Amino acid sequence: MTAFRKIFLLMLALFIATYLLGAVFYVHQARHDVQRELAAVTSLARALGSPETLPSGVAETLRHMRPAQITGLAPIQELPRWFESTVAGSQGYEVVNGWRIDPADEVEEIWEGFLLISASYAVGMALCFIALFWMVGQGIRPLANLASAMAAVAEGKLGSRLSRQNVVELDALALRFNDMVAALESEQKTVSRLLNELLQLQDKEREHIARVLHDDLGQYLTGIRAQARSWVYDPDLNERQRQQARDLAGHCETVQQHFRHLLQDLHPLVMEQLGLAGAIRHLAEQWQHLSGLDCKLTMDDPLAQLSGAQQTHLYRFLQEALNNVSRHANATCAMLAVQQNANQLHIELRDNGVGADDFPEKAGLGLRSMRERARCLGGRAQFLSKVGEGTRIKLTVPLGLPCVSGGML
Structure with a gap:
């Protein structure tokens, strides 16, 4: 899992937990406000008397109370049943002096406030995630560049370097990386130079050994072979001795063939x-x-x-x-x-x-x-x-x- 995804999930869980906790506090406070409002309206209903004693039109201006004989009044908007029962509970809807205590409009206001706060919270959360995405991107980009540079170094491209960073900690990391690669490049050049010198020294030693063998041992073998060939025609030797001379000459020829292969391996004189x-x-x-x-x-x-x-x-x-x-x-x-x-x-x-x-x-x-x-x-x-x-x-x-x-x- 990427770092951004981990941070995203962590922040999302934190936002959801904060939202749920805030919703619980909001609903708890809303229930307390509704109960307090209903208590005040109930006291007002007792003080006013029956709706018939009031002048015409006054009853319509009162909040949270309606004449008991008026039924079927629809709320301003359809509320979720769970929200209405959570906030208003079973209280309200009492009849006091001919007045029906109805907290529906109060619950509607609380619901509208809840929606407004939720929308504001969602907008704020979206802005936070946009800012988080930008900040994490800015923070991860140098790490991605570092990973790319390390991959290039692993492929043998020791000329890779990181540019200076705006963040002090990342800039220090880039400088340490550049110093490390520079030291590695210097060591690699030293090793390469030593290997090249070793190969050149090896080739020179091979050439020297090949020439010494060719000029010294090769001449001795040639002389032995020539001497053995001359014994073949020596009248003072018997047939057994002449056969031994032939065998000796043949062995010298075989040794010379292997000797030439050895010299060719040591130093390719044929190239000259x-x-x-x-x-x-x-x-x-x-x-x-x-x-x-x-x-x-x-x-x-x-x-x-x-x-x-x-x-x-x-x-x-x-x-x-x-x-x-x-x-x-x-x-x-x-x-x-x-x-x-x-x-x-x-x-x-x-x-x-x-x-x-x-x-x-x-x-x-x-x-x-x-x-x-x-x-x-x-x-x-x-x-x-x-x-x-x-x-x-x-x-x-x-x-x-x-x-x-x-x-x-």
């Missing part, structure tokens, strides 16, 4: 050689080969020129997205579309897996890193999933923007 478009094609082919799933790639070529950091973030985003499909989607194929226009780069990855209704809520570290990489690109990532309909991941990156290090995704 083939560019972003070639790296994406190579990534799709490699993922298709390793996962055993079909990957249908459609891509505009050539792609817009991005900085080295942006290319790395974009490549890692797609790499993590494809890995999630092979690990969790239980799909048979994935469709990757990379399209661009003059202002934006659009990427969409769709699978035919099982999907999940609570996909964003059960996000792990990989999904959070994808969100952060999208933020670093100055874009926005959307994750759409439904049970039985697979999962869609959409990334929109504005072109011509530098790689950011703060802000809110």
